[in-house]
Amino acid sequence: MxxxxxxxxxxxxxxxxxxxxxxxxxxxxxxxxxxxxxxxxxxxxxxxxxxxxxxxxxxxxxxxxxxxxxxxxxxxxxxxxxxxxxxxxxxxxVAALAPRGLALRQAALPYLEDLYEATHENVQLAVRDGSEVVYIEWIAGRSSVGVHIRVGARWPLHVTGVGLALLAYGDPALQEQYCAGPLAAFTPYTITEPGRLRRVLAEVRRSGVAVSDRQVTDDALSVAAPVRGPDGQLVAAVSVVVPQESAQVPALIPAVRLAARGISRALGWQPETSGG
Structure with a gap:
Protein backbone atom coordinates (compact mmCIF):
# COMPACT_ATOMS: atom_id res chain seq x y z
CA MET A 1 0.00 0.00 0.00
CA VAL A 94 10.04 35.20 4.04
CA ALA A 95 9.71 31.56 5.14
CA ALA A 96 13.48 31.14 4.80
CA LEU A 97 13.85 33.48 7.79
CA ALA A 98 11.99 31.11 10.12
CA PRO A 99 14.42 29.61 12.68
CA ARG A 100 12.58 26.27 12.47
CA GLY A 101 12.60 26.36 8.68
CA LEU A 102 15.47 26.89 6.28
CA ALA A 103 18.04 27.77 8.97
CA LEU A 104 17.38 24.51 10.80
CA ARG A 105 17.43 22.56 7.54
CA GLN A 106 20.78 24.05 6.54
CA ALA A 107 22.36 23.18 9.89
CA ALA A 108 20.94 19.66 9.78
CA LEU A 109 21.57 18.73 6.15
CA PRO A 110 25.19 17.50 6.50
CA TYR A 111 24.14 15.15 9.29
CA LEU A 112 21.04 14.00 7.41
CA GLU A 113 23.27 13.19 4.44
CA ASP A 114 25.64 11.26 6.72
CA LEU A 115 22.69 9.30 8.11
CA TYR A 116 21.56 8.52 4.58
CA GLU A 117 25.07 7.35 3.59
CA ALA A 118 25.14 5.09 6.65
CA THR A 119 21.73 3.53 5.96
CA HIS A 120 20.68 4.36 2.37
CA GLU A 121 17.16 4.59 3.74
CA ASN A 122 14.59 7.38 3.99
CA VAL A 123 15.86 10.15 6.28
CA GLN A 124 13.58 12.84 7.70
CA LEU A 125 13.71 15.98 9.84
CA ALA A 126 10.54 17.29 11.48
CA VAL A 127 9.30 19.87 13.96
CA ARG A 128 6.13 20.03 16.06
CA ASP A 129 3.24 22.30 15.18
CA GLY A 130 0.50 21.88 17.77
CA SER A 131 -0.60 18.26 17.77
CA GLU A 132 1.11 17.44 14.48
CA VAL A 133 4.60 16.95 13.10
CA VAL A 134 5.63 18.96 10.06
CA TYR A 135 8.42 17.57 7.89
CA ILE A 136 10.91 20.26 6.91
CA GLU A 137 13.50 18.08 5.16
CA TRP A 138 13.75 14.56 3.79
CA ILE A 139 16.10 12.43 1.73
CA ALA A 140 14.53 9.59 -0.22
CA GLY A 141 16.11 6.17 0.30
CA ARG A 142 16.32 3.13 -1.90
CA SER A 143 13.51 1.29 -0.11
CA SER A 144 9.95 1.45 -1.36
CA VAL A 145 8.09 1.74 1.92
CA GLY A 146 4.48 2.81 2.14
CA VAL A 147 5.01 6.33 3.47
CA HIS A 148 6.38 8.96 1.11
CA ILE A 149 7.25 12.23 2.80
CA ARG A 150 7.72 15.63 1.26
CA VAL A 151 8.49 19.00 2.79
CA GLY A 152 5.38 20.39 4.46
CA ALA A 153 3.76 17.01 5.10
CA ARG A 154 1.89 16.64 8.38
CA TRP A 155 0.99 13.68 10.59
CA PRO A 156 -0.47 13.30 14.09
CA LEU A 157 2.24 13.07 16.74
CA HIS A 158 1.43 9.57 17.97
CA VAL A 159 1.82 7.72 14.65
CA THR A 160 5.39 8.61 13.62
CA GLY A 161 8.81 8.13 15.16
CA VAL A 162 9.59 11.84 15.00
CA GLY A 163 6.19 12.61 16.50
CA LEU A 164 6.71 10.22 19.41
CA ALA A 165 10.15 11.74 20.08
CA LEU A 166 8.74 15.28 20.02
CA LEU A 167 5.82 14.32 22.24
CA ALA A 168 7.89 12.31 24.73
CA TYR A 169 10.30 15.18 25.35
CA GLY A 170 7.65 17.89 25.17
CA ASP A 171 5.85 19.63 27.99
CA PRO A 172 4.08 17.18 30.37
CA ALA A 173 0.87 19.20 30.04
CA LEU A 174 1.00 18.72 26.28
CA GLN A 175 1.45 14.98 26.73
CA GLU A 176 -1.56 14.70 29.04
CA GLN A 177 -3.72 16.79 26.75
CA TYR A 178 -2.69 14.77 23.72
CA CYS A 179 -3.22 11.41 25.41
CA ALA A 180 -6.67 12.51 26.55
CA GLY A 181 -7.74 13.37 23.02
CA PRO A 182 -8.83 11.06 20.19
CA LEU A 183 -5.99 8.96 18.76
CA ALA A 184 -6.62 8.36 15.07
CA ALA A 185 -5.89 4.87 13.72
CA PHE A 186 -4.28 4.17 10.35
CA THR A 187 -3.41 0.48 10.68
CA PRO A 188 -4.32 -2.29 13.15
CA TYR A 189 -0.99 -1.52 14.86
CA THR A 190 -1.59 2.19 15.46
CA ILE A 191 -1.52 3.26 19.10
CA THR A 192 -5.07 4.26 20.04
CA GLU A 193 -5.13 3.61 23.80
CA PRO A 194 -4.01 6.47 26.08
CA GLY A 195 -2.43 4.09 28.59
CA ARG A 196 -0.35 2.40 25.92
CA LEU A 197 0.74 5.75 24.49
CA ARG A 198 1.89 6.91 27.93
CA ARG A 199 3.94 3.73 28.33
CA VAL A 200 5.50 4.22 24.90
CA LEU A 201 6.42 7.82 25.71
CA ALA A 202 8.01 6.72 28.98
CA GLU A 203 10.10 4.16 27.09
CA VAL A 204 11.19 6.84 24.61
CA ARG A 205 12.44 9.00 27.47
CA ARG A 206 14.21 6.03 29.04
CA SER A 207 15.96 4.88 25.86
CA GLY A 208 16.42 8.24 24.13
CA VAL A 209 14.92 6.97 20.86
CA ALA A 210 11.44 6.39 19.48
CA VAL A 211 10.45 3.40 17.37
CA SER A 212 7.25 3.60 15.34
CA ASP A 213 6.36 0.13 14.08
CA ARG A 214 3.69 -0.06 11.34
CA GLN A 215 1.77 2.85 12.83
CA VAL A 216 0.99 4.57 9.51
CA THR A 217 1.32 1.75 6.96
CA ASP A 218 1.82 -1.94 7.56
CA ASP A 219 5.18 -2.10 5.81
CA ALA A 220 7.19 0.71 7.44
CA LEU A 221 9.16 1.19 10.65
CA SER A 222 10.92 4.35 11.79
CA VAL A 223 13.55 5.10 14.41
CA ALA A 224 13.79 8.70 15.66
CA ALA A 225 15.73 10.81 18.15
CA PRO A 226 15.21 14.34 19.52
CA VAL A 227 17.23 17.37 18.39
CA ARG A 228 18.04 20.12 20.89
CA GLY A 229 18.93 23.78 20.58
CA PRO A 230 21.49 25.99 22.37
CA ASP A 231 19.71 25.95 25.74
CA GLY A 232 18.88 22.27 25.56
CA GLN A 233 15.31 22.95 24.44
CA LEU A 234 13.65 20.49 22.10
CA VAL A 235 13.58 21.93 18.57
CA ALA A 236 13.13 19.00 16.17
CA ALA A 237 13.47 15.26 15.65
CA VAL A 238 15.34 13.21 13.07
CA SER A 239 14.41 9.75 11.86
CA VAL A 240 15.13 6.99 9.40
CA VAL A 241 12.28 4.98 7.85
CA VAL A 242 12.87 1.42 6.64
CA PRO A 243 10.84 -1.59 5.50
CA GLN A 244 9.43 -3.23 8.63
CA GLU A 245 10.10 -6.74 7.39
CA SER A 246 13.88 -6.28 7.18
CA ALA A 247 14.36 -3.60 9.86
CA GLN A 248 17.55 -3.92 11.93
CA VAL A 249 16.56 -1.65 14.80
CA PRO A 250 19.64 -2.23 17.00
CA ALA A 251 21.87 -1.13 14.11
CA LEU A 252 19.74 1.90 13.27
CA ILE A 253 19.55 3.34 16.79
CA PRO A 254 23.25 4.42 17.08
CA ALA A 255 23.17 6.01 13.62
CA VAL A 256 20.02 8.03 14.37
CA ARG A 257 21.34 9.07 17.78
CA LEU A 258 24.61 10.22 16.21
CA ALA A 259 22.76 12.30 13.61
CA ALA A 260 20.55 13.93 16.25
CA ARG A 261 23.55 14.70 18.42
CA GLY A 262 25.45 16.19 15.49
CA ILE A 263 22.55 18.45 14.51
CA SER A 264 22.14 19.53 18.13
CA ARG A 265 25.80 20.47 18.38
CA ALA A 266 25.57 22.38 15.10
CA LEU A 267 22.73 24.39 16.64
CA GLY A 268 24.83 25.26 19.68
CA TRP A 269 23.81 22.56 22.14
CA GLN A 270 26.46 21.42 24.59
CA PRO A 271 25.99 18.06 26.37
CA GLU A 272 26.04 18.13 30.13
CA THR A 273 29.37 17.02 31.57
CA SER A 274 29.87 15.59 35.01
CA GLY A 275 32.22 17.38 37.32
CA GLY A 276 35.50 15.86 38.35
Whole structure:
Protein backbone atom coordinates (compact mmCIF):
# COMPACT_ATOMS: atom_id res chain seq x y z
CA MET A 1 0.00 0.00 0.00
CA UNK A 2 1.32 3.42 -0.90
CA UNK A 3 0.14 6.42 1.08
CA UNK A 4 1.00 10.04 0.40
CA UNK A 5 2.18 11.17 3.84
CA UNK A 6 1.13 14.74 3.45
CA UNK A 7 -2.50 13.62 3.43
CA UNK A 8 -3.32 11.31 6.36
CA UNK A 9 -6.73 10.04 5.34
CA UNK A 10 -7.90 9.15 8.81
CA UNK A 11 -7.68 12.76 9.96
CA UNK A 12 -7.90 14.90 6.83
CA UNK A 13 -11.19 15.56 5.11
CA UNK A 14 -11.42 14.74 1.43
CA UNK A 15 -14.35 17.07 0.86
CA UNK A 16 -14.13 20.02 -1.49
CA UNK A 17 -15.00 22.49 1.25
CA UNK A 18 -12.84 25.22 2.79
CA UNK A 19 -9.44 24.20 4.20
CA UNK A 20 -8.63 24.07 7.89
CA UNK A 21 -8.71 27.54 9.40
CA UNK A 22 -11.12 29.02 6.86
CA UNK A 23 -14.26 30.51 8.39
CA UNK A 24 -17.40 31.62 6.66
CA UNK A 25 -20.06 33.98 7.94
CA UNK A 26 -19.80 36.55 10.69
CA UNK A 27 -17.52 39.56 10.89
CA UNK A 28 -13.97 38.79 9.85
CA UNK A 29 -11.01 41.08 10.24
CA UNK A 30 -8.91 42.17 7.29
CA UNK A 31 -5.91 40.05 8.38
CA UNK A 32 -8.18 37.03 8.81
CA UNK A 33 -9.53 37.42 5.27
CA UNK A 34 -6.05 37.88 3.85
CA UNK A 35 -4.73 34.79 5.60
CA UNK A 36 -7.77 32.81 4.45
CA UNK A 37 -6.74 33.48 0.86
CA UNK A 38 -3.23 32.12 1.51
CA UNK A 39 -4.71 29.24 3.49
CA UNK A 40 -6.71 28.16 0.46
CA UNK A 41 -3.51 26.72 -0.98
CA UNK A 42 -2.10 23.42 0.26
CA UNK A 43 -0.31 20.35 -1.11
CA UNK A 44 -3.53 19.06 -2.64
CA UNK A 45 -4.44 22.47 -4.06
CA UNK A 46 -1.20 24.15 -5.21
CA UNK A 47 -2.89 25.92 -8.13
CA UNK A 48 -6.28 27.61 -7.88
CA UNK A 49 -8.43 29.85 -10.01
CA UNK A 50 -10.09 32.91 -8.45
CA UNK A 51 -13.42 31.11 -7.98
CA UNK A 52 -11.77 28.21 -6.17
CA UNK A 53 -9.85 30.58 -3.90
CA UNK A 54 -13.11 32.39 -3.09
CA UNK A 55 -14.88 29.13 -2.22
CA UNK A 56 -12.05 27.63 -0.19
CA UNK A 57 -11.41 30.87 1.70
CA UNK A 58 -15.11 31.39 2.42
CA UNK A 59 -15.07 34.89 0.90
CA UNK A 60 -17.10 36.70 -1.71
CA UNK A 61 -15.69 36.82 -5.20
CA UNK A 62 -15.32 40.60 -5.01
CA UNK A 63 -13.35 40.46 -1.77
CA UNK A 64 -11.24 37.60 -3.05
CA UNK A 65 -10.41 39.49 -6.25
CA UNK A 66 -9.23 42.50 -4.25
CA UNK A 67 -7.12 40.47 -1.81
CA UNK A 68 -5.62 38.25 -4.49
CA UNK A 69 -4.64 41.36 -6.43
CA UNK A 70 -2.86 42.81 -3.41
CA UNK A 71 -1.07 39.54 -2.69
CA UNK A 72 -0.03 39.20 -6.32
CA UNK A 73 1.35 42.74 -6.40
CA UNK A 74 3.41 41.97 -3.29
CA UNK A 75 4.68 38.67 -4.69
CA UNK A 76 2.93 36.28 -2.30
CA UNK A 77 0.93 34.89 -5.24
CA UNK A 78 1.77 34.50 -8.90
CA UNK A 79 -0.70 34.29 -11.82
CA UNK A 80 0.14 32.16 -14.84
CA UNK A 81 -0.95 32.69 -18.43
CA UNK A 82 -4.11 30.63 -17.95
CA UNK A 83 -5.24 32.83 -15.05
CA UNK A 84 -4.48 30.25 -12.37
CA UNK A 85 -2.75 31.38 -9.17
CA UNK A 86 0.21 29.76 -7.42
CA UNK A 87 2.13 30.58 -4.24
CA UNK A 88 4.80 33.16 -5.08
CA UNK A 89 8.52 33.17 -4.42
CA UNK A 90 8.19 36.12 -2.04
CA UNK A 91 6.62 33.80 0.53
CA UNK A 92 9.58 31.42 0.19
CA UNK A 93 11.94 34.31 0.87
CA VAL A 94 10.04 35.20 4.04
CA ALA A 95 9.71 31.56 5.14
CA ALA A 96 13.48 31.14 4.80
CA LEU A 97 13.85 33.48 7.79
CA ALA A 98 11.99 31.11 10.12
CA PRO A 99 14.42 29.61 12.68
CA ARG A 100 12.58 26.27 12.47
CA GLY A 101 12.60 26.36 8.68
CA LEU A 102 15.47 26.89 6.28
CA ALA A 103 18.04 27.77 8.97
CA LEU A 104 17.38 24.51 10.80
CA ARG A 105 17.43 22.56 7.54
CA GLN A 106 20.78 24.05 6.54
CA ALA A 107 22.36 23.18 9.89
CA ALA A 108 20.94 19.66 9.78
CA LEU A 109 21.57 18.73 6.15
CA PRO A 110 25.19 17.50 6.50
CA TYR A 111 24.14 15.15 9.29
CA LEU A 112 21.04 14.00 7.41
CA GLU A 113 23.27 13.19 4.44
CA ASP A 114 25.64 11.26 6.72
CA LEU A 115 22.69 9.30 8.11
CA TYR A 116 21.56 8.52 4.58
CA GLU A 117 25.07 7.35 3.59
CA ALA A 118 25.14 5.09 6.65
CA THR A 119 21.73 3.53 5.96
CA HIS A 120 20.68 4.36 2.37
CA GLU A 121 17.16 4.59 3.74
CA ASN A 122 14.59 7.38 3.99
CA VAL A 123 15.86 10.15 6.28
CA GLN A 124 13.58 12.84 7.70
CA LEU A 125 13.71 15.98 9.84
CA ALA A 126 10.54 17.29 11.48
CA VAL A 127 9.30 19.87 13.96
CA ARG A 128 6.13 20.03 16.06
CA ASP A 129 3.24 22.30 15.18
CA GLY A 130 0.50 21.88 17.77
CA SER A 131 -0.60 18.26 17.77
CA GLU A 132 1.11 17.44 14.48
CA VAL A 133 4.60 16.95 13.10
CA VAL A 134 5.63 18.96 10.06
CA TYR A 135 8.42 17.57 7.89
CA ILE A 136 10.91 20.26 6.91
CA GLU A 137 13.50 18.08 5.16
CA TRP A 138 13.75 14.56 3.79
CA ILE A 139 16.10 12.43 1.73
CA ALA A 140 14.53 9.59 -0.22
CA GLY A 141 16.11 6.17 0.30
CA ARG A 142 16.32 3.13 -1.90
CA SER A 143 13.51 1.29 -0.11
CA SER A 144 9.95 1.45 -1.36
CA VAL A 145 8.09 1.74 1.92
CA GLY A 146 4.48 2.81 2.14
CA VAL A 147 5.01 6.33 3.47
CA HIS A 148 6.38 8.96 1.11
CA ILE A 149 7.25 12.23 2.80
CA ARG A 150 7.72 15.63 1.26
CA VAL A 151 8.49 19.00 2.79
CA GLY A 152 5.38 20.39 4.46
CA ALA A 153 3.76 17.01 5.10
CA ARG A 154 1.89 16.64 8.38
CA TRP A 155 0.99 13.68 10.59
CA PRO A 156 -0.47 13.30 14.09
CA LEU A 157 2.24 13.07 16.74
CA HIS A 158 1.43 9.57 17.97
CA VAL A 159 1.82 7.72 14.65
CA THR A 160 5.39 8.61 13.62
CA GLY A 161 8.81 8.13 15.16
CA VAL A 162 9.59 11.84 15.00
CA GLY A 163 6.19 12.61 16.50
CA LEU A 164 6.71 10.22 19.41
CA ALA A 165 10.15 11.74 20.08
CA LEU A 166 8.74 15.28 20.02
CA LEU A 167 5.82 14.32 22.24
CA ALA A 168 7.89 12.31 24.73
CA TYR A 169 10.30 15.18 25.35
CA GLY A 170 7.65 17.89 25.17
CA ASP A 171 5.85 19.63 27.99
CA PRO A 172 4.08 17.18 30.37
CA ALA A 173 0.87 19.20 30.04
CA LEU A 174 1.00 18.72 26.28
CA GLN A 175 1.45 14.98 26.73
CA GLU A 176 -1.56 14.70 29.04
CA GLN A 177 -3.72 16.79 26.75
CA TYR A 178 -2.69 14.77 23.72
CA CYS A 179 -3.22 11.41 25.41
CA ALA A 180 -6.67 12.51 26.55
CA GLY A 181 -7.74 13.37 23.02
CA PRO A 182 -8.83 11.06 20.19
CA LEU A 183 -5.99 8.96 18.76
CA ALA A 184 -6.62 8.36 15.07
CA ALA A 185 -5.89 4.87 13.72
CA PHE A 186 -4.28 4.17 10.35
CA THR A 187 -3.41 0.48 10.68
CA PRO A 188 -4.32 -2.29 13.15
CA TYR A 189 -0.99 -1.52 14.86
CA THR A 190 -1.59 2.19 15.46
CA ILE A 191 -1.52 3.26 19.10
CA THR A 192 -5.07 4.26 20.04
CA GLU A 193 -5.13 3.61 23.80
CA PRO A 194 -4.01 6.47 26.08
CA GLY A 195 -2.43 4.09 28.59
CA ARG A 196 -0.35 2.40 25.92
CA LEU A 197 0.74 5.75 24.49
CA ARG A 198 1.89 6.91 27.93
CA ARG A 199 3.94 3.73 28.33
CA VAL A 200 5.50 4.22 24.90
CA LEU A 201 6.42 7.82 25.71
CA ALA A 202 8.01 6.72 28.98
CA GLU A 203 10.10 4.16 27.09
CA VAL A 204 11.19 6.84 24.61
CA ARG A 205 12.44 9.00 27.47
CA ARG A 206 14.21 6.03 29.04
CA SER A 207 15.96 4.88 25.86
CA GLY A 208 16.42 8.24 24.13
CA VAL A 209 14.92 6.97 20.86
CA ALA A 210 11.44 6.39 19.48
CA VAL A 211 10.45 3.40 17.37
CA SER A 212 7.25 3.60 15.34
CA ASP A 213 6.36 0.13 14.08
CA ARG A 214 3.69 -0.06 11.34
CA GLN A 215 1.77 2.85 12.83
CA VAL A 216 0.99 4.57 9.51
CA THR A 217 1.32 1.75 6.96
CA ASP A 218 1.82 -1.94 7.56
CA ASP A 219 5.18 -2.10 5.81
CA ALA A 220 7.19 0.71 7.44
CA LEU A 221 9.16 1.19 10.65
CA SER A 222 10.92 4.35 11.79
CA VAL A 223 13.55 5.10 14.41
CA ALA A 224 13.79 8.70 15.66
CA ALA A 225 15.73 10.81 18.15
CA PRO A 226 15.21 14.34 19.52
CA VAL A 227 17.23 17.37 18.39
CA ARG A 228 18.04 20.12 20.89
CA GLY A 229 18.93 23.78 20.58
CA PRO A 230 21.49 25.99 22.37
CA ASP A 231 19.71 25.95 25.74
CA GLY A 232 18.88 22.27 25.56
CA GLN A 233 15.31 22.95 24.44
CA LEU A 234 13.65 20.49 22.10
CA VAL A 235 13.58 21.93 18.57
CA ALA A 236 13.13 19.00 16.17
CA ALA A 237 13.47 15.26 15.65
CA VAL A 238 15.34 13.21 13.07
CA SER A 239 14.41 9.75 11.86
CA VAL A 240 15.13 6.99 9.40
CA VAL A 241 12.28 4.98 7.85
CA VAL A 242 12.87 1.42 6.64
CA PRO A 243 10.84 -1.59 5.50
CA GLN A 244 9.43 -3.23 8.63
CA GLU A 245 10.10 -6.74 7.39
CA SER A 246 13.88 -6.28 7.18
CA ALA A 247 14.36 -3.60 9.86
CA GLN A 248 17.55 -3.92 11.93
CA VAL A 249 16.56 -1.65 14.80
CA PRO A 250 19.64 -2.23 17.00
CA ALA A 251 21.87 -1.13 14.11
CA LEU A 252 19.74 1.90 13.27
CA ILE A 253 19.55 3.34 16.79
CA PRO A 254 23.25 4.42 17.08
CA ALA A 255 23.17 6.01 13.62
CA VAL A 256 20.02 8.03 14.37
CA ARG A 257 21.34 9.07 17.78
CA LEU A 258 24.61 10.22 16.21
CA ALA A 259 22.76 12.30 13.61
CA ALA A 260 20.55 13.93 16.25
CA ARG A 261 23.55 14.70 18.42
CA GLY A 262 25.45 16.19 15.49
CA ILE A 263 22.55 18.45 14.51
CA SER A 264 22.14 19.53 18.13
CA ARG A 265 25.80 20.47 18.38
CA ALA A 266 25.57 22.38 15.10
CA LEU A 267 22.73 24.39 16.64
CA GLY A 268 24.83 25.26 19.68
CA TRP A 269 23.81 22.56 22.14
CA GLN A 270 26.46 21.42 24.59
CA PRO A 271 25.99 18.06 26.37
CA GLU A 272 26.04 18.13 30.13
CA THR A 273 29.37 17.02 31.57
CA SER A 274 29.87 15.59 35.01
CA GLY A 275 32.22 17.38 37.32
CA GLY A 276 35.50 15.86 38.35
Missing amino acids: TTDADRPRAVRSTSAGPPRGARSGGARSAPDRLLSVLGAFDHDHPALCLTDISRRAGLSLTTTHRLVGALTDWGALERDESGVYHVGLRLWE
